[in-house]
Amino acid sequence: MNMLIAEYDYDVDIAVQREEEREIALKEGEAKGSYQKAIETAKLMRTHNYPIAEICTMTGLTQAEIEKL
Numbered sequence: 001m002n003m004l005i006a007e008y009d010y011d012v013d014i015a016v017q018r019e020e021e022r023e024i025a026l027k028e029g030e031a032k033g034s035y036q037k038a039i040e041t042a043k044l045m046r047t048h049n050y051p052i053a054e055i056c057t058m059t060g061l062t063q064a065e066i067e068k069l
Contacts, residue, residue, distance in 0.1 A: 039059075
């Protein structure tokens with residue numbers, strides 16, 4: 001137990017936590033960006049009268065999501 005306490009470094013712990021938070025935020029941001037791009041693509045395809053089934057295939061969005069656009 002004493003060995004664990006002696007090895008603990010607060011600054012290192014905080015740095016590791018911040019790095020993990022950055023990685024999580026980056027992954028979430030990429031997911032949001034991909035979703036937003038799919039929405040934009042679906043809107044464009046709708047304006048060009050593509051079939052909903054084809055829009056689903058091309059964007060990965062559901063039929064319900066596309067019909068809301």
